[in-house]
Amino acid sequence: MNKILLGGLAALALVAGIAPAAAQTVEFTVINNSSYDLHYFYTTPSNEDHWGDDLLGDSGVLEAGYQATATIGDGSDQCLYDFKFVMDNGAELIEPEIDICQLSSYTIND
Template structure:
């Protein structure tokens, strides 16, 4: 009778071990699948975000090294023929200061016209600028 119980315990242990190994293998497969899905999701999100950011947003540095503060600043695509609204919106850019300008107009162009109105009454316009290539613009 003791032998019989011993054999049954051995059989039960083998069954338990097989069950444990099967669960462990399934767990590893699921983890690998989850990791691959996560990697794929991250890759897609990064591609979409990078594509959207490069296609829609343009950032450049605007510097005022003139003797008068800028009281209005307009940026329009070179093909529009009209000035967009004032980006300063009641603010000013004092002489000797600079500011990052973000153009989030959804356009895939880098060619823009710019216009600055100064406190002393001077207006400066510049046309067909490749702001992607320039990265900054200085009024002197």
């Protein structure tokens, strides 16, 4: 399971290497401390109004109780990002204005 997730995140990291020099690539640990599996994880700079691609990829799932490394390498030079998590029960959690420049981990709770 985690191999699928890490493969999708690794692919995103490869794309990030193509980004302009001024853009940042940020890695942090996502900890799923909820009782639900995470099926989708979207991010966007807080000053934009559309979600980026699912960081988990087409077949990625972060099971309840597990953690994985997430990489944001979308070419933006912004620090404030909005996060959108979609759980296996359909519940959505949106967390606005997370400072990814200072982020080492993010924990999802019930």
